[in-house]
Amino acid sequence: MSFTDEADPIISDLPFTSHPKPAKTVTAVLPDEPLIRIRVRKQFSLVEGREIWIHRELLYYLVWRDLKARYKQTILGGSWIILQPLLMTLVFAIFLGRIARVPSDGIAYVPFLFSALLPWTFFSNAVSASSYSLINNAPLLTKVYFPRLLVPAAATLVRLSDFTVSAVVLLVLLIYYHQTLHWTILLAPVLVLQVTLLALGIGMWFSALNAKYRDISTALPVLLQLWMFTTPIVYPASLVPAKWTWLYELNPMVGIIEGFRSALLGVQMNWRSLAISTLVSFILILLSTHAFEKLDEEFADVI
Amino acid sequence: MRPIISVRNLSKRYYIERPLNRNPTFRDAVIETVTSSFLNLGRQQKSLGVPLWALREVNFEVHPGEVVGLIGRNGAGKSTLLKILARVVKPSAGEVDIYGRVGSLLGVGTGFHPDLTGRENILLNGTILGMKTPEIRRKFDEIVDFSEVGQFLDTAVKHYSSGMYLRLAFSIAAHLEPEVMLLDEVLAVGDKPFREKCFAKMKSISRDGRTVFIVSHNLKQIEELCSRVFFVNEGRLYEESDVITTITKYLTHISAYEERTATAS
Numbered sequence: 001m002s003f004t005d006e007a008d009p010i011i012s013d014l015p016f017t018s019h020p021k022p023a024k025t026v027t028a029v030l031p032d033e034p035l036i037r038i039r040v041r042k043q044f045s046l047v048e049g050r051e052i053w054i055h056r057e058l059l060y061y062l063v064w065r066d067l068k069a070r071y072k073q074t075i076l077g078g079s080w081i082i083l084q085p086l087l088m089t090l091v092f093a094i095f096l097g098r099i100a101r102v103p104s105d106g107i108a109y110v111p112f113l114f115s116a117l118l119p120w121t122f123f124s125n126a127v128s129a130s131s132y133s134l135i136n137n138a139p140l141l142t143k144v145y146f147p148r149l150l151v152p153a154a155a156t157l158v159r160l161s162d163f164t165v166s167a168v169v170l171l172v173l174l175i176y177y178h179q180t181l182h183w184t185i186l187l188a189p190v191l192v193l194q195v196t197l198l199a200l201g202i203g204m205w206f207s208a209l210n211a212k213y214r215d216i217s218t219a220l221p222v223l224l225q226l227w228m229f230t231t232p233i234v235y236p237a238s239l240v241p242a243k244w245t246w247l248y249e250l251n252p253m254v255g256i257i258e259g260f261r262s263a264l265l266g267v268q269m270n271w272r273s274l275a276i277s278t279l280v281s282f283i284l285i286l287l288s289t290h291a292f293e294k295l296d297e298e299f300a301d302v303i
Numbered sequence: 304m305r306p307i308i309s310v311r312n313l314s315k316r317y318y319i320e321r322p323l324n325r326n327p328t329f330r331d332a333v334i335e336t337v338t339s340s341f342l343n344l345g346r347q348q349k350s351l352g353v354p355l356w357a358l359r360e361v362n363f364e365v366h367p368g369e370v371v372g373l374i375g376r377n378g379a380g381k382s383t384l385l386k387i388l389a390r391v392v393k394p395s396a397g398e399v400d401i402y403g404r405v406g407s408l409l410g411v412g413t414g415f416h417p418d419l420t421g422r423e424n425i426l427l428n429g430t431i432l433g434m435k436t437p438e439i440r441r442k443f444d445e446i447v448d449f450s451e452v453g454q455f456l457d458t459a460v461k462h463y464s465s466g467m468y469l470r471l472a473f474s475i476a477a478h479l480e481p482e483v484m485l486l487d488e489v490l491a492v493g494d495k496p497f498r499e500k501c502f503a504k505m506k507s508i509s510r511d512g513r514t515v516f517i518v519s520h521n522l523k524q525i526e527e528l529c530s531r532v533f534f535v536n537e538g539r540l541y542e543e544s545d546v547i548t549t550i551t552k553y554l555t556h557i558s559a560y561e562e563r564t565a566t567a568s
């Protein structure tokens with residue numbers, strides 16, 4: 001009998017010796033209930049929630065990894081967080097504000113634009129980053145177990161941290177434009193929470209779809225562009241004809257962006273569109289969580 | 304004694320696409336995705352591929368402290384079994400109960416980020432593999448010593464030689480302390496002295512009462528490390544009375560196969 005295999009140096013290097021195995025007597029204390037139950041059907045979401053809590057440190061490290069790695073090999077580094085929205089504002093302010101003279105409800109165009117562009121940039125970046133997140137982490141997903149939700153969640157949190165930094169610039173800009181801050185600014189954190197959850201919801205849905213159909217990667221930039229122009233960012237919502245308002249406000253970003261602008265600039269809050277937006281966001285988040293859980297079962301097979 | 308792992312009627316079915324029969328357009332894909340993600344039409348959509356059974360009705364129990372070797376030809380189902388135990392892949396049928404934490408090492412350097420330094424990657428990779436931060440900090444020096452890359456700890460790992468990269472990756476994984484360890488052909492990394500060091504480490508892990516699964520084509524190592532061996536063939540497990548007999552069965556299987564292909568050509 002020979003176990004020699006020419007291809008493997010270790011085998012040919014070492015002489016073969018047979019070791020009779022002593023029967024091991026290990027006195028391990030096993031828990032009464034299995035720590036891990038693997039079943040065909042997914043378990044209750046409660047179990048998933050516990051898993052996420054167990055793996056919270058990993059979420060932290062995934063965010064940490066992206067923040068650390070992102071601006072390596074760049075000259076301007078972290079200042080891109082501020083430069084990107086500022087440059088965008090400059091372009092829109094020149095072409096739409098100055099040249100095309102888009103109305104802005106009597107507010108100076110730059111604060112009008114910037115107060116909406118900032119949350120939009122966050123939303124758009126978060127959705128697109130999470131949409132690619134599962135594919136980008138494919139080697140991880142096919143090798144180690146952890147709740148898959150953490151991957152798009154980390155991508156969203158990275159963008160949220162960008163947003164927090166650029167929000168400081170927004171405040172400086174508002175002061176520069178002599179905007180007085182109203183009590184309504186206290187609503188801003190609530191809106192940030194809403195837009196974060198919405199971005200996470202849409203992002204995880206797309207990330208799951210993207211794992212299966214790469215069409216999403218191609219379609220996403222177009223979709224986000226379309227979404228941006230159906231949201232009152234570069235123009236006021238008052239430009240939309242009254243008979244289409246009901247349809248327009250079904251876009252949950254309409255209420256959020258308008259709300260954000262009103263909260264910061266102290267303009268009359270459109271409570272109706274905000275209420276519709278909250279409801280639609282809630283439904284979308286529920287749907288995407290469900291879709292993600294369904295697709296979750298086959299990630300490793302299809303990615 | 305109670306088993307730490309019990310596997311009952313475990314099966315895994317993959318679908319191989321039939322590209323000729325199928326020409327999905329984006330519209331089809333959208334419709335299919337929306338319907339399948341909401342309406343549970345998964346079965347219908349799966350009829351589009353040819354089923355391939357990677358595991359068929361696998362049953363076994365493993366007791367604490369057993370070191371199980373999985374041998375078999377490429378595509379026999381060894382890695383699929385490990386992936387199911389690691390919860391990376393979902394089974395198509397059957398159940399598994401595990402009475403302990405599972406650490407899986409299904410690929411070396413999983414989750415390493417090329418732009419991060421060795422130090423940063425130890426933290427990141429350790430967390431990915433399931434260690435907690437205090438545990439990583441406690442073992443940090445040990446990991447670095449074992450890997451022998453100490454002087455490059457603050458260099459981005461993309462500048463590492465492939466050997467250094469593998470050594471660091473193995474060192475992190477070797478310092479995991481779960482009750483159940485899953486290892487997929489990662490024993491032989493780096494140059495010969497380091498491989499022998501890895502092997503010695505593996506031996507000490509398997510001797511300290513932990514339950515270990517090892518997939519390897521290195522029968523010499525399997526024979527030396529394992530207290531049980533499963534021969535995996537076409538998705539089924541075979542276990543003979545002892546390790547040597549099972550390995551011999553596998554070798555007989557291979558030579559029979561080689562004879563067949565020799566006469567065929």
